[in-house]
Amino acid sequence: MLTLSAAAAEAPRPQPKSGIEYAGSDVRALQADDFGNPGMLWVARGEKLWNAPAGRSEKSCASCHRDAPATMKGVATRYPRRDAGGGELLNLEGRINQCRVQQQGAETWRYESEELLSLTAYVAHQSRGMPVNIGINEANRVNFERGRDIYYRRQGQMNLACTHCHEQNAGRKLLADTISEGHGNAYPVYRLEWQSAGSLHRRLRACYFGVRAEQPAAGSAELVDLELYLASRARGLRVETPGVRR
């Protein structure tokens, strides 16, 4: 059985390549066209939600955060993130739901609901073109290491780890598809197979399904840790939200 040492995991990697570079010209053209990109419909809905009052406080996102293009610029490049005062590691979806409960006095949105997807897409969209900039420090090292362990852990009936496809075989074919490096810099994406926008966790769960492993719940600590590790691998890649993928 193949053993992956921690040393191999730490080896310097070549410059990461975004998933869009593995896509065909039609998918690239669709992503590049700001009107044609179907993901922009979710961004447009997110903008409405940003300005809509919610919860007991009757405050909207804009009541505190004002103008998203200014205040949310670059935010997505720094997530998942843990507050200085501790608490759990949160991705953008988790932060939005935390804000809804603590600041707006509203209910959380279900993961993968149209509302949560739309607002996440709108917030992440404000960082489009900016490089992913995740730092590993004392606050998130435990999560980073857990995420890395998942990335290199064989699992499921296929007995595969993330690395076997997305590192060792990136660029090669899996049936009709080209395997990408598995970066999350374009999420939430509009995926043609789904005929809808979807979160990174939906995509990760699809990978778990593909290797016939037990799927963690969307928004679970396991997937947020993995998201952090993926973001650290994607450091320097530009945010593309909303991306388009097959």
Place this chain on the structure above:
Amino acid sequence: MSMLARVQVPAQARRGDVFPIRIAIQHPMETGYRPDNFGRRIAKNVINTLTCRYNGVEVFRAEMGSGVSANPQLQFYLRAENSGELVFDWVDDSGQSGSERAPITVTA
């Protein structure tokens, strides 16, 4: 949730110019052939009719079926005649309708 749409219409055009109009609507365009997680058929629900009126005159009509993808986008061309408004109206099989308006200024 109400149906969300985006339209692309040039704000200004010169009289006689031919310009593209684009509209994208967020809609699942459910084909009626898919089963849900319990094996029951999901009822067909597609945007069956979309019209565009230019100052009250119908200039475009699309009748769609289950072969059209989710979140459909349509594009067609118009010749600029007079300043005014483009009004898009559509309705799906469940009876839900949507509407979008876009002003246009035509210069001589």
